[in-house]
Amino acid sequence: MHIGVLEDDLDQQAFIEQCLLTAKHQVSLFSRSSELRRATQQHTFDLLIIDWRLPDSDGMDVVAHLRQHDSWRGPILFITASQGEDDVVKALEQGADDFLAKPLRPSELIARVSALGRRSGYATPRPASTCPETFTLHTEEHYISVAGNAIDLTEREYRLATLFFSKIGELITRAHLLELVWGIKGDVSTRTVDTHVSRLRRKLELDGRHGLRxxxxxQSGYRMETCQTSHLRQVAE
Known part of the structure; x- marks a missing residue:
């Protein structure tokens, strides 16, 4: 995943970066909230990690601004030196998806990041197969190759694809897709989901010819099924 980290303490920055790089994530570091907000308008991030105490603003205000004004729908991990219940509740109410108290522990940080990624529909990187691959997920550039041909996908189509590839053989309901990819809960028309899935099926030729259908x-949702031997690999470029 491409993760944006908002932390003004340089030692903490370096610590978080090292933990995430060890777990094979791409990391962009920011010391000021204005830098992060500007970057989210120019680049694609899969997850944000935001510290509470910042030189130019309050981390909770940053989270609220991202949710309410910038339409940020991705997961946010909030980090703070406080473990008070009121502070934790406030962070979650402002729009954080999870929190971690300092001092951060490497294994817990990586586990929380991975859990948020799974909940948001991102596939956990798998070892590259030594056999010829049909589908290749380019996780840093957010596109997919089919039989060596790069397929042009929108960001939402890419997120849908990574979710289906990470859950081959599993039924994924339309409501679950709406929540994970669109950030919508409740009784909402699923026609937009059907349209996007149909387009994705056509673009990636997920009709069985390459081993996946x-x-x-x-009345339920969708399932990615294998119908012959196929290979999927992910690369970071």
Missing amino acids: LRSVY
Whole structure:
């Protein structure tokens, strides 16, 4: 995943960066909230890590601004030196998806980041196969190759694809797709989901010819199914 980190303490920055790089994530570091907000308008991030105490603003205000004004729908991990219940509740109410108290522990940080990634529909990197691969996920550039041909996908189509590839054989409901990819909960028309999935199926040729079929499950959702030997690999470029 491409992770943006907002932390003004340089030692903490270096610590978080090293932990995330060890887990094979791409990391962009920011010391001021204005830098991060500007970057989210110019680049694609899969997850944000935001510290509470910042030189130019309050981390909770940054989270609230991202949610309410910048339409940021991705996961946010909030880090703070406070473990008070009121502070934790406030951070979650402002829009954080999870929190960690300092001092940070490397294994817990990586585990929380991975959990948020799974909940948001991002596939955990798998070892590259030594066999010829049909589907290749380019995780840093957010595109997919089919039989060596790069397929042009929108950001939402890419997120849908990584979710299906990470759950081959599993039924994924339309409501679950709406929540993970669109950030929408509740009774909402799922026609937009069907349209995006149909387009994704066509673009990636997920009709069985390459060993994978994206199948509609009546009144439920979708399932990615294998129909012959196929290989999927992910690369970071």
